[in-house]
Amino acid sequence: MIEIKNLTKDFNSLKAIDNLSLKVPENEIFGLIGPDGSGKTTLMRMLAGIMNLTAGDILYKDKSIAKNTEEIKAFLGYMPQKFSLYGDLSVIENINFYADIYLVPKKERAETIKKLLSFSNLSDFKDRPADKLSGGMKQKLGLSCALIHKPRILLLDEPTNGVDPLSRREFWNILYDLKTQGVTILISTPYMDEAARCDGIALIDKGKLVFTGSPKKIREEYAGNVIEMITSDNILAFEAVSVLEGVSDASIVGEVLHINTAIDFPPETINNKLREISISIIDKKSIEPTIEDVYIYLTKERQKLPSEDHKK
Amino acid sequence: MFVRIKHLIIKEFIQSFRDKRLLFIIFIAPIIQLVLFGFAITTDIKDVPTIIMDLDRTAESRSFISKIENGGNFRIDYYINDEKEIVSMLDSGKAELAVKIYPGFEKSLKKGNTAAIQVIIDGSNSNTAAMILNHMSQISANYSMSILIERIDHFEKLSGKKISRSLDFFSNEIRIWYNPSLKSRISNIPGVLAFILLVLTVILTSVSIVKERERGTIEQLIVSPLKPVELILGKTIPFAIIGFIDVLIVISLSFSLFKIPLNGNLPLLFFSMLLYLFNTLGVGLFISTVSKTQQQAMMTSFFFTMPAVMLSGFVFPIENMPKVIQYLTYINPVKYFLVIVNGIFLKGTGFSILWPNMLALGAIGFIILFISVIRFKKRLE
Numbered sequence: 001m002i003e004i005k006n007l008t009k010d011f012n013s014l015k016a017i018d019n020l021s022l023k024v025p026e027n028e029i030f031g032l033i034g035p036d037g038s039g040k041t042t043l044m045r046m047l048a049g050i051m052n053l054t055a056g057d058i059l060y061k062d063k064s065i066a067k068n069t070e071e072i073k074a075f076l077g078y079m080p081q082k083f084s085l086y087g088d089l090s091v092i093e094n095i096n097f098y099a100d101i102y103l104v105p106k107k108e109r110a111e112t113i114k115k116l117l118s119f120s121n122l123s124d125f126k127d128r129p130a131d132k133l134s135g136g137m138k139q140k141l142g143l144s145c146a147l148i149h150k151p152r153i154l155l156l157d158e159p160t161n162g163v164d165p166l167s168r169r170e171f172w173n174i175l176y177d178l179k180t181q182g183v184t185i186l187i188s189t190p191y192m193d194e195a196a197r198c199d200g201i202a203l204i205d206k207g208k209l210v211f212t213g214s215p216k217k218i219r220e221e222y223a224g225n226v227i228e229m230i231t232s233d234n235i236l237a238f239e240a241v242s243v244l245e246g247v248s249d250a251s252i253v254g255e256v257l258h259i260n261t262a263i264d265f266p267p268e269t270i271n272n273k274l275r276e277i278s279i280s281i282i283d284k285k286s287i288e289p290t291i292e293d294v295y296i297y298l299t300k301e302r303q304k305l306p307s308e309d310h311k312k
Numbered sequence: 313m314f315v316r317i318k319h320l321i322i323k324e325f326i327q328s329f330r331d332k333r334l335l336f337i338i339f340i341a342p343i344i345q346l347v348l349f350g351f352a353i354t355t356d357i358k359d360v361p362t363i364i365m366d367l368d369r370t371a372e373s374r375s376f377i378s379k380i381e382n383g384g385n386f387r388i389d390y391y392i393n394d395e396k397e398i399v400s401m402l403d404s405g406k407a408e409l410a411v412k413i414y415p416g417f418e419k420s421l422k423k424g425n426t427a428a429i430q431v432i433i434d435g436s437n438s439n440t441a442a443m444i445l446n447h448m449s450q451i452s453a454n455y456s457m458s459i460l461i462e463r464i465d466h467f468e469k470l471s472g473k474k475i476s477r478s479l480d481f482f483s484n485e486i487r488i489w490y491n492p493s494l495k496s497r498i499s500n501i502p503g504v505l506a507f508i509l510l511v512l513t514v515i516l517t518s519v520s521i522v523k524e525r526e527r528g529t530i531e532q533l534i535v536s537p538l539k540p541v542e543l544i545l546g547k548t549i550p551f552a553i554i555g556f557i558d559v560l561i562v563i564s565l566s567f568s569l570f571k572i573p574l575n576g577n578l579p580l581l582f583f584s585m586l587l588y589l590f591n592t593l594g595v596g597l598f599i600s601t602v603s604k605t606q607q608q609a610m611m612t613s614f615f616f617t618m619p620a621v622m623l624s625g626f627v628f629p630i631e632n633m634p635k636v637i638q639y640l641t642y643i644n645p646v647k648y649f650l651v652i653v654n655g656i657f658l659k660g661t662g663f664s665i666l667w668p669n670m671l672a673l674g675a676i677g678f679i680i681l682f683i684s685v686i687r688f689k690k691r692l693e
Binding site: 048049070073078082084086087088089093097098100101145 | 316323531
């Protein structure tokens, strides 16, 4: 179990992480979600033991990272946002290099590498220079390198950023596999569909924890309704609806119009408004809020709040 | 610990040998530099374009001119009659030396008087001018001497008395040691050695570290259980090894191409090199902590290596520099290394004479390395 206790990180006057406490249960895939600049990467780097903490502590099974850095590093796998490989070294040379650095015994090595290459589908490319791999393959090689010493905890900082959907799905299959092997995975992602795949998530904004719990539980945080509808003219309908009192957000997603409303907002108001400008409703239904809805809702709610410093 | 360092070194070599440009810098550039300094860049004078204005036109004047020509230092390109041509030719750089023989040259000498000649030298390059002056003075002196001997012979014949031929009232037996023919290529070799090692190790170290930071691979290394000391050693030892290989190339080439043997002790030379490498690798490490990109590292490296070479005594004698600058050279590792290499390579001197320089080199190296390692560790955190 990873326990983050009252963690704070200052960069000069800027508070990148602000008194954040969080528990990551063992053998879960745990997602860190937050907008750009919310402090996800800073948090990851501190978890990996490569950045000093300003205040607070990070405990791995009750062992503080500040005091036991070397011991913890040995069972930690970390893949930074920009996982960098040696572009002029081949796939197998990269893997071997990290195996050497982590002092993976020669006996186990052959088998581990064989396994890593086969699950990442890189066996056929093992002599190709890393620079000549596609984005998805690079990420899989990065993951393989981070896994060479069989870490029990894996820290992944936006690993699927800029990777095509098929490779992303493959990547997640690998993560599920690792989970069955008992690995705890902490993953940060800007993608909401990935957040939904996690066992638990933490929503971070401006260095503070906004919410933590299961993806199911986060939906309960949402105070409001979500309506999806198809109209004769989605663009005009969007313009008309989004200015209505009680509509917090509206967006066009493909064929449908996605509307977030306040909890006490009477749904008929939309029908009346559309009738006024003679747009016909083809389909209309109430749906469960997606994580994206909650995410936008919660971050918007936070913006409305006066900042906590003022309250004090 | 050593296992990890070993693997870092192997990785560094694989990368270096895979990079064609780097391979060129490591192995071909030193050879080119050695050949350039050995053959092309020479401060010896040879075939200086010369003008002769002979207004006497006698057997005596022609014999004097032949003395000028035969030494090999001067090449007579023009015989002229008009004074104005001297000016235009020196102005345009067609000639660097003009010798004017006045009418009555032979007559004066026959009478036993002093005959005047005028020598005009292009002084725009003071080094060459000084050399030309030297050679010309010597030619005149030798010529005067031969005339004097002729006169004594003549006198003896007339008087029937023997006179002592010892014209040298004190004998001046000059021997130039270590580089008897004063070939500049010989005195250049130690400089080339110091220069190549300096440029190569400073640039390679700083650039290779900055490259890891630029790419982000250094973050992976920090996350691993690799210790900062291991990282530092793994990033410097490869370039020290390359430095040693280059020195072996330079030594063997200077022997085979220029017949310049290593007079001193090779292990002692290598030991001094090690001390020198503490300095250069330390500087490389330091530069890597102040540079964000590979270009910056490259520029900063030149910013250090240029003055270090200029103030080492390789290009200009330190004694000729202003006092303040002379004090500055005391902290220049290149200066000490140059003295050591000169001593071992050309003079064959040993530890008993060179130890103060080695001590200084080692002390400065230790300080530089110490500061750099501290800075490097700080930057990692």
